Amino acid sequence: MEIFDPFRGLGTLAIHAAEEENPFNTNVSPIYQSSIYRIPDVATGAAIFQRENPGYVYTRLSNPTLDQVAEKLAILEGVDLLRKEPQRPIEDVVRGRVFSSGMAAITTCILAKVPQGGVVIAQQALYSGTLKFLNESERYGFRVVWLTDPTLEDWEKAFASEPAAVLAYVESPVNPGMAVMDIAAVAEIAHRHNAWVLVDNTFATPYCQRPLTLGADLVVHSTTKYLNGHGLIIGGALISRHVQFMDNEVYEIHQTLGATSSPFDTWLLNNGLKTFEIRMERHCNNAMKIARFLEEHPAVERVNYPGLESFPYHEIASKQMSAYGGMMSFELKGGYKAGEWMMNHVRLCRLAVSLGHLDSLIEHPASMTHSKVDPVVREKSGITPGLVRFSVGIENVEDIIADLDQAMAMP
Numbered sequence: 588m589e590i591f592d593p594f595r596g597l598g599t600l601a602i603h604a605a606e607e608e609n610p611f612n613t614n615v616s617p618i619y620q621s622s623i624y625r626i627p628d629v630a631t632g633a634a635i636f637q638r639e640n641p642g643y644v645y646t647r648l649s650n651p652t653l654d655q656v657a658e659k660l661a662i663l664e665g666v667d668l669l670r671k672e673p674q675r676p677i678e679d680v681v682r683g684r685v686f687s688s689g690m691a692a693i694t695t696c697i698l699a700k701v702p703q704g705g706v707v708i709a710q711q712a713l714y715s716g717t718l719k720f721l722n723e724s725e726r727y728g729f730r731v732v733w734l735t736d737p738t739l740e741d742w743e744k745a746f747a748s749e750p751a752a753v754l755a756y757v758e759s760p761v762n763p764g765m766a767v768m769d770i771a772a773v774a775e776i777a778h779r780h781n782a783w784v785l786v787d788n789t790f791a792t793p794y795c796q797r798p799l800t801l802g803a804d805l806v807v808h809s810t811t812k813y814l815n816g817h818g819l820i821i822g823g824a825l826i827s828r829h830v831q832f833m834d835n836e837v838y839e840i841h842q843t844l845g846a847t848s849s850p851f852d853t854w855l856l857n858n859g860l861k862t863f864e865i866r867m868e869r870h871c872n873n874a875m876k877i878a879r880f881l882e883e884h885p886a887v888e889r890v891n892y893p894g895l896e897s898f899p900y901h902e903i904a905s906k907q908m909s910a911y912g913g914m915m916s917f918e919l920k921g922g923y924k925a926g927e928w929m930m931n932h933v934r935l936c937r938l939a940v941s942l943g944h945l946d947s948l949i950e951h952p953a954s955m956t957h958s959k960v961d962p963v964v965r966e967k968s969g970i971t972p973g974l975v976r977f978s979v980g981i982e983n984v985e986d987i988i989a990d991l992d993q994a995m996a997m998p
């Protein structure tokens with residue numbers, strides 16, 4: 588088959604896109620596990636160093652395995668842009684870069700975009716690592732304006748009163764409350780104020796939602812999660828339709844900070860990606876059944892899952908997502924004690940942080956991932972003492988439901 592055709596399906600692209608021919612025609616793309624490359628002569632080396640000619644000199648700067656997987660991720664997130672203009676070369680439409688972690692992608696991107704004295708307008712509820720970095724923004728020379736569960740009017744007001752704002756930071760659905768932000772509307776507001784929108788698409792993945800299609804400028808991922816899917820690596824990615832920004836500002840900061848993904852981890856990411864679509868299909872189907880089960884369960888106060896009609900963000904989720912994903916959170920009626928009990932009594936689901944792996948992973952934000960977050964901020968972000976975060980795995984759904992049911996049975 589052709590290596591790339593934007594009209595093929597996402598599952599096909601996850602397997603075949605950017606899988607270049609290689610010297611021995613191995614069907615699985617090779618790992619270029621080398622820190623350096625032979626330079627044939629000084630003039631050639633100089634041209635590569637000056638970035639006048641393509642080529643590789645040092646893996647912190649670039650590496651064929653990393654470039655290949657970055658291109659595949661760019662295709663998966665940017666496929667709708669490529670479908671709109673199939674005659675344009677990929678490299679002019681969308682660009683990806685892979686990083687050593689999701690946090691590396693997030694911090695590099697923000698530092699590349701926001702100048703000294705610049706302002707980021709951000710949701711108050713965000714992944715705790717992102718929250719920590721943005722809380723320390725003054726150390727890096729920029730400021731953050733926080734919005735708590737913002738309406739579109741709040742975004743508008745914030746941009747109108749902050750002329751130095753260059754970036755809106757959005758996570759949708761958000762970790763762990765699952766609130767959904769209207770990406771297209773925030774992008775419209777930000778663009779009117781000459782700012783860009785960055786979306787953390789880790790929870791949704793390009794299977795459920797493609798922010799670039801909705802007007803976002805930048806998409807970040809913790810590839811540690813669904814994109815690798817097997818729990819084998821820590822990794823990150825940044826994808827954007829601003830190819831010059833990616834090739835210049837992001838490239839420069841990335842190589843200076845040195846948050847380079849290892850070729851081996853990136854190769855594992857690529858092999859995980861090959862089952863991406865089929866895994867996501869199962870994650871989403873299982874999650875819908877589990878959300879309905881939990882909604883009816885007497886020990887559960889409320890279920891936060893974008894696919895449930897009862898979820899306040901269901902309408903906007905249905906507008907911008909093509910599937911509702913494998914993540915949810917739910918509130919136990921028994922509060923902190925019930926959360927603790929459940930964590931200690933699951934038998935199939937793993938008590939562990941992270942998400943988006945093959946196996947079902949359960950955690951209790953108040954005592955685990957968000958225990959260091961200021962309790963007031965925690966409360967404002969909907970992280971109540973009885974909140975449980977659940978990453979639905981791809982096991983047989985009856986087995987997951989049976990495990991949750993027995994783990995909630997407190998004496």
Ligand SMILES: Cc1ncc(COP(=O)(O)O)c(C=O)c1O
Binds near residue numbers: 689690714716762809
């Ligand atoms: C939504 C979200 N964004 C970013 C990250 C950070 O990713 P990493 O742990 O790969 O640095 C995480 C990690 O849990 C996350 O859940």
